[in-house]
Amino acid sequence: MTSAPTARRSIRRRPPIVFVALGVLGTLIFVVPLLGLLQKTPWSDLPELLTSDIVIDALRLSLISSVAATLIALVLGVPLAWLLARVDFPGRRLVRAVVTLPMVLPPVVGGAALLFALGRRGFVGGPIYDATGFVLPFSIWGVIVANTFVAMPFLVVTVEAAFVNLDQRFEGAAATLGASRLTVFRRVTLPMIAPSLAGGLVLTWARALGEFGATATFAGNLQGRTQTLPLAVFVSLESDRGAAIAISLVLVAISLVVLIGLRDRWWLRR
Amino acid sequence: MSGLNAHLIVQRGDGFLLDVEIQIEQGQTVALLGPNGAGKSTLVSALAGLIPLDGGRIVLNGAVLDDVDADVFVAPEQRRLGIVFQDYLLFDHLTVLDNIAFGPVSRRSERSTARRSAKGWVDDLELTGFEDRKPPEISGGQAQRVALARALAADPELLLLDEPLAALDATTHVRLRRMLGEHLGGCRAPRLLITHDPTDAFLLADFVYIVESGRITQTGTPDEIRRHPATAYVADVAGTNLFAGVSEHGSVLIDGTHFTLHTADTSVDGAVLVTVHPRAVALHPAEPHGSPRNTWLARVEGIERLGDTTRVLLDGPLRLAADITPNAAEALALQPGTEIWAAVKATEIGISAA
């Protein structure tokens, strides 16, 4: 009589060596610059640098504007994505191309375009200024607009793909059970695309947080009002390299905390 | 006029045309039986309003749901239908209870009332203890019952079941068919059962529509269909001999007769369903000796020619149909009233637990 095996035999083949080699190289592209940053960090000055006005102001502005941009992208982007995915309207391909344009344009060009349209002399901003005296650039609203402009395409693209890949028969089943179209969207469609939506929101937020060119060109650069973390880094590079590195570390730290905190869930829909 | 009164014309993109007329009265179960690809799912989508008709109209309990000529179309959410889909389409992100309560909640019912009545359905369909699980955590048989409960809980004016038992293993299939039969019987609304399984159709329906390639080729009660198949498909698939009986060690006493059939299958005892394919019934002018365990003297009641087959309807200790070649029929010189010996091998008698 054979006895039961005492330990589970595991037959696991090693991954192909070529993949491992290329994968390691790929990872190094991201790790090496990070190590460079850490190596040049003035660790002893760090506490003082991190609590300085310039960092606190930039951190506050960055968090407010990136979250605001993400929320705007959510409210406007999801319906837009739905329309692009489900309604075959004339000019749909054109709209889709225009919406993804900010992903392709250099951010500075985007900022310049925003300035030409929404600045004091812009064809939209001009009349508003003449009527109310409200100026969008050089204010936190300008930062939020710039961030939304570059980051929203990520949300639209991700969510549109999710809608397209969704098995619409479930929505049909919900309709036959008496659910109105909005109820179907709220109780069936949204929950079913929730993982993709979450991933899209994280991507959008991350892009907004890291935005530099469009913000600098459209909203300008003023500590406490428009100087976000990326702008603060750039400005500090001119005068105080230690401060620049400290602020960069703050950006890296925030991103790592959020991404690790979400624990792969948004990355691969696990 | 109450019940369903529908003339459905749907032109599919691939050239397929569905053109059927269906009437179902209150309290009646109609089966739509046909091979795969016959257009059955298109029909379900059209009745549900998920695709519009290209012609015809649908009237349910006097209300027009779709009328192409009059340009009337009622959206799916306004039609009070209950549908059990082929893939169930349960909402994976909701619990069993919330799935069942989905219809009433969507129709603005008070959430607590809806959940309470959903709990009633949970108990009814023997799902007690599973109501807080999510669909990925339950078995296929349980999922089918949830789908049925969800459709019934919506208090529908028409119940549509699209191949409800297709995805189940043999044992579960039989068990759930019985449960389905009970619940259909208790439902007042007209019921439409879509299936490719003739046994399901004959056991569950009051009336059967045969649909082939988008057209109705025969309608009738299960008995009529079986005894008088109008097409080769019907004869082959639907025209099989079906009896109920009690089996003991392979000896099956057929209900309503004094006749016992002997089957080689001794695995099932008790109440059984017996099938004998018409082609398995051999006819002999004299009493045959040798292997067939089942032989008896029958009398020809009727003869029908169906393409390459001649169907002989036999009366006697056991009423059943036999399919033989036209040459054989001629050689035997069969006529209504002729006495003839019928023989069926024990291995050709199929039984299953009822």
Place this chain on the structure above:
Amino acid sequence: MVFKRAMVSCCTAATLVLTVSCGSQSSDAGTEISGRVVVFAAASLTDVFDAMATAFEAEFPGADVQLNLAGSSTLREQILGGAPGDVFASADERNMGIVNSAGELESAPMIFARNSLQIAVPVSNPGEVTSLADLADDDLLIGICAEGVPCGDFARLVLDAAGVEASIDTNEGDVRALLTKIEANELDAGIVYTTDIESSSGVTGVNIPDEVNVEVEYPMAALAAAPNPVVAGAFVDFVLSPMGQDIVVAEGFDPR
């Protein structure tokens, strides 16, 4: 046999002739001025160095001047980081000083041009800016260059000297970006170089009194690690020469 000997002497003669004639085209130093020379120049020197490069290449056809234009501190970082360059022309002495202290210069830096600051306003001057004091007005949109950018540091010196607490709305990363926004009328005023006013058609200048203005001196030097040291030295000499200084003045700078 005879033919071969004739060929050899022919080729030898030809080679001698070519060498002599090539040699007579060399500079005073007796070596060739040719090949690529990379000039790191501050962005505010774009126009003058564009013209300088063209003139240099016309004077020395074998040379190819490549301009690397960026903010002075960016250029400084690049040089300190080991980026290959032949010449460094900075918009301020601070950045040149850092590079010098690091031992990256071939020889002491030379001042090759001077500049001063002016207030730039859009052509229509919507903010009705007429002096430095007007820059304290909260209602106006004012921009200067960021701290650490030479133009920005100088602007702050000027404002301090004049005792004006300007209501700044943006610190631009480089003077070109600042000019663009003023030209587009998105800003009411900004402090830029006098040369910028002259080179831009979309802005007008408002004078800053000499007593509070700064005199900006532009230093230039060949780099110690220059890949092409001969042409590097020649280029610096050219900029300091009368021909080079003509170009400097033509572009609105003050000569050295």
